[in-house]
Amino acid sequence: MTDSKYFTTTKKGEIFELKAELNSDKKEKKKEAVKKVIASMTVGKDVSALFPDVVNCMQTDNLELKKLVYLYLMNYAKSQPDMAIMAVNTFVKDCEDLNPLIRALAVRTMGCIRVDKITEYLCEPLRKCLKDEDPYVRKTAAVCVAKLHDINAQLVEDQGFLDTLKDLISDSNPMVVANAVAALSEIAESHPNSNLLDLNPQTINKLLTALNECTEWGQIFILDCLASYLPRDDRESQSICERVTPRLSHANSAVVLSAVKVLMKFMEMLPKDLDYYGTLLKKLAPPLVTLLSAEPELQYVALRNINLIVQKRPEILKHEMKVFFVKYNDPIYVKLEKLDIMIRLASQANIAQVLAELKEYATEVDVDFVRKAVRAIGRCAIKVEQSAERCVSTLLDLIQTKVNYVVQEAIVVIKDIFRKYPNKYESVIATLCENLDSLDEPEARAAMIWIVGEYAERIDNADELLESFLEGFHDESTQVQLQLLTAIVKLFLKKPTETQELVQQVLSLATQDSDNPDLRDRGYIYWRLLSTDPVAAKEVVLAEKPLISEETDLIEPTLLEELICHIGTLASVYHKPPSAFVEGSRGVQHKRLPPRAGSPDVGQSGPSEAPPAVIPSQGDLLGDLLNLDLAPPTATVPSVQPSMQMGAMDLLGGGLDSLVCSSPAASHFATNVISGLGDLFDLGGGVGMPTGSYVAPKTVWLLAMKAKGLEISGTFARRGGIIQMDLSLTNKAMSVMTDFAIQFNRNSFGLAPAGPLQVLTPLSPNQTIDVSLPLSTSGPVMKMEPLNNLQVAVKNNIDVFYFSCQYPLSLLFVEDGKMDRQVFLATWKDIPNDNEAQFQIKDIHLNSDVASNKLQGSNIFTIAKRTVEGQDMLYQSVKLTNGIWVLAEMRIQTGNPNYTLSIKCRAPEVCPFVYQCYELVLKN
């Protein structure tokens, strides 16, 4: 007997026939009829007219028939609520059946019938089933609570089903536990603040026990639920991780991914120096690689997730480049994802292999894939400087193939390479110009026009080339039009004599013949600039361009953190937060990683943490911004800030940060303000120091140009006996910087960081962060030239950068540097006169007492003062951190602004630096 025949009845009057058959006395005939009804239902025919007849078949001993009728009921009950009531009695009776399978079937089906009147009758049977002796019934009832909650949440709460459900978490049967967890998680999702799950170490322990025993699906429910728990401390976090790691060997990829989610989340709380942290990192790589041998659809899900994991923790997979090499037979969606990850993992170590692969891919058939491969080559060039040359030559080879889309894509990426490495590869421009005619895509045309405009001075026939584009100006896309306008203005500024006509032509095309407001406005701005102030025009149009980012398509850090919490789910596949594709209240809660280990205060772990309430209403804020912007952020702003106000500014600063992160459009506007705020804040801090030791203003130590967008300026200070290096880190690149660390080279006085560089939040583009790094003098010693030279290495997620700076020797003047008079005399005599050095300090209009006080602030102590023939003689001592004593005699003649300083020291090479300190202190 085959069932396919039920699909073939398409006669008219079918419903009548079916009705007759349904009411037949013969059981077999009845069953046949119901099957036909279900088949019709499946293909989308409306068979609701048969409702009473089908429901009449419900009272039967035949389980198969019963299931079919139930299926029908679930589909049509809602459209016939009054008649659906007829079924209630049977359900209630079935819930009492001796056979647990029938009891479960009844309660399962009843939950699917979304008719209020029936739901009321469901409560009693459900209550019984939740406490049924048979686990099969209990596990079905647990899910039924979630069904009922979906229909009538109030009813579920009133009836106390939620508490019963919570009790089931302690059930002896693992599957009951798993289903209860699933149901509770779902209900909790629609009540974000209900604390329904109420996870505590005891329940967590129960869940972890059930994890070892339940089905693969149950394990997924439990792991997903565990991921929403926030461990109390790193120890609890570690112990949960230890019990979850065995799941990484499960054959079911979803179990593995959910376990990865829990580990990625809880790892955040582990201190990085912990041995276990390293072990865990190592354990994560192999299962992720294994996911790539699953079926293609799962590979796709895995790859989308790996893309997130690689951005969050690049160290996990950095040695696994090869597994992401594309296979010839991979489906296209797998290929594209693999390519994305390859670029992210590309580094100096593996670039040769990656390039060879990419070159191979660029000859494949699929257009999208080939384009992406070409683009990837360009990205490698920008990311790994050493490979740039090889990348460029590969791109040129590809251009030689003359395959249209390959050429266009190559030109787009070469434009970026030009920007990244100015004055290096322009020799290829000629080759590019040969392909001008074949470009038909706006992006490629715009890129080519940009290149011609940017390098107009090197291209002899730049004007001809640009003119050729101008012919069809109105048929071009806006992107091309804008680019063409700018390029011609550039050309004009570079070669004003020959191109006057051209520039007039383009300006009139843009301003008079175009209806595009953007184009028109840009045209007018250029026009006015050129006519009023050509110098300013030059500054604007030919301005230095911001650095190009190495990483493209990076996910914004707050979103990335949220997505990490959703590993394995649709959100991680779409790379969008659930609120972007889920309707209603479900999933709108934003999940967040636990605070990072070692961060001092939970409340300040991420930029997103700044409570929105601190931001004043939009209008006020805008006012503030404008005001602040007007006050020039120079060093002459109010000298002392009341501390209250400083606090307020700090909060505002946090608020602004989050503002910047959330809306890129505002970022440019807010940059100045933020850096202004930084300055103000700093100054307040400096002035407030009680000792009054002099702190030089910050100077730029590391240029953004040389450090891939990271600018560092800084100064040194000695505050209350602690040496500090005050740094301002500014991100001038397009991508976020994280993972900062600092290290010093050996130096003359053994300066070394006393702690790690505390940059806890990622540094967003255009953001500035101020940090104070305490220094110790217990580091390794090596004499430097000059003596006070300090070589520093700063690392971030992008690279390691080196710079050197010089610190004032006063940094090393210790507080107990006051020498006993007698000892002073003896020492003075003891030091040979060859070691004495004399200096002049000019233009000081201070009397000896003020000078002495000022010097004392920097730990230069006056031991004795003598007045001889109208001259004040100050005898002073200084002790360096390494125990070297420096003795000095300062002669001050009243009326003479020039002081004479004699310095004696056993190590005469320090004398000039001590003199520098005198001068600095006295003059400020």
Add this chain to the structure above:
Amino acid sequence: MIGGLFIYNHKGEVLISRVYRDDIGRNAVDAFRVNVIHARQQVRSPVTNIARTSFFHVKRSNIWLAAVTKQNVNAAMVFEFLYKMCDVMTAYFGKISEENIKNNFVLIYELLDEILDFGYPQNSETGALKTFITQQGIKGQHQTKEEQSQITSQVTGQIGWRREGIKYRRNELFLDVLESVNLLMSPQGQVLSAHVSGRVVMKSYLSGMPECKFGMNDKIVIDKQGKGGTTDEPGKSELGGSGKQSIAIDDCTFHQCVRLSKFDSERSISFIPPDGEYELMRYRTTKDIILPFRVIPLVREVGRTKLEVKVVIKSNFKPSLLAQKIEVRIPTPLNTSGVQVICMKGKAKYKASENAIVWKIKRMAGMKESQISAEIELLPTNDKKKWARPPISMKFQVPFAPSGLKVRYLKVFESKLNYSDHDVIKWVRYIGRSGIYETRC
């Protein structure tokens, strides 16, 4: 969770439609047909979002299976479930085809009702399902109370994959170590990537609830034992093959019957097996792989209308072993007009429809070599696009495990019944197959 599950034929006609959640309407069925099955372009992703509704699909021959949801579900779980659903259907009625699905639609609805509840996957082990979902629905009525509770405790229990009271006159088990060796080699013979993905498939016909322990030459275990000095396995090299004592396993995954926490702590593989055939474990190795064949390609373009191809294959294993079903596939350009092939061994044919020369050799012993040479005539074209030169791929089967994996023991303990480990008849077989075995040319 999963809101609904639809099965379509290749035309996009719906064969099965089961909706679990109220937020999925009837129009979802049509949305998928219109936007995915009838879409003009090739499918670009196995997950599609249409009007805030997400569709997950897999295809089995001509049949589309689609799961629908409006929530942020666990995507990996949905795909795993769809595969599982395919497995279950295959176990019940064989190949997944339109005909079979239509013939068994009542059964499928019954299964869907059981293994998905409100969109949450439930126990989907065929072993358990078959005890109570039968095509004779009446069975439930005649069961005794004991039988019924046995079913439910198995479905919900810790050992959901095996039922109590299994009896065999002859206790027997078969272990198949099935490996597929994957290679990507550069034209110069440099290994770009190579890995073995292996499976240990077990067929168990054992009485009662036997406790099994499986041992292999896992480097970590062997090293540990070596240190402790307790090498209680004298027959380490009894199976020969290569001289390798132990292998480094990159990663492995296990059937849900294996106690993972025990593996994690002691690296021992212990379990109570399902009855019949199942996959005990999967593993992956990348170190010291024996590549059974080496392909040496030589492609020369003679002018614009002729290609000369010479390919040498060398077998690289013990001369006493025989490789079987060897097939070398040499791609040819699209504008090929004629091919002349000369090969010393086997048969070679140019297949125009597949754009390839297919060279088949039935058997080949180890440490041998063979070669094929071909002249390919090309039609002159003005197509600017260069021929992509797809890699030369190879298929074969060898009677050893290219990873070097050896089964050391499989011990069976059944304390309640009176049979011991020695009474069980055990069979072990190694089969190495080519996975994606490609050499670029």
